[in-house]
Amino acid sequence: MLKNRIRELRARFQLTQQQLASKVDVTRQTIAAVEKGEYVPSLLLAMKICREFDMSMEEVFQLQEESE
Amino acid sequence: MKLSVIYMMNVTVLGLFGWAMVTYYDAAFQFRNFMSGNGDGVMINMTPILITLLIVSIIGFVITRNKRRNNKGWKEALLLPSELCEDDEREKNLTAHACRNAYIAMMFASPLLIAAMTLQPVISKEFSAYPILVLLLLPFVQMTVFYFSLRRKLK
Incomplete structure (x- = not known):
């Protein structure tokens, strides 16, 4: 499962879901689905999100084993 | 919409x-x-x-x-x-999933509806437009399966 810190980072950078969605060129619903872990973003979208927060991929997304 | x-x-x-x-x-x-x-x-x-x-x-x-x-x-x-x-990659993904389900549904619906057409000589005496009804069921099944699989994913 792919965990992420987007919600936390959004709060730190004071961005709404809509603002982040506009910056990375997706819909607000997609950001909400990624935050909830319902949708695994493509590599391109993940990299765009990381670029917005000026962080590396590992800092934003973490691979979590199913058993954990 | x-x-x-x-x-x-x-x-x-x-x-x-x-x-x-x-x-x-x-x-x-x-x-x-x-x-x-x-x-x-x-x-x-x-x-x-x-x-x-x-x-x-x-x-x-x-x-x-x-x-x-x-x-x-x-x-x-x-x-x-x-x-x-579709406005982004997630919506493209949802559409792809719904299209897949609609395709699978057609694999089952098509032979059943073709079999239903064999009743045409019997039913056409009572209801002459029976073949039209059977043919209309094909797109109906397709759009219904597409709609419900998309709705389930969006919930």
């Missing part, structure tokens, strides 16, 4: 189109009888055709205007079904 509204519009258009085609089918029967010297002429009931044209025009106008307001090009606004309008 809401997915359920698009689905209801599609079903309405399909139903109205079927109704109009039943009228044409009856007229074709009358024409056949007329050509073989058994009929007085051909009478077409224009009501279903006119109602279909009116409602399809209204629905088409509403959908096209809605898509143009969402910054879609004319080609997409006029030719692409509303349920296939």
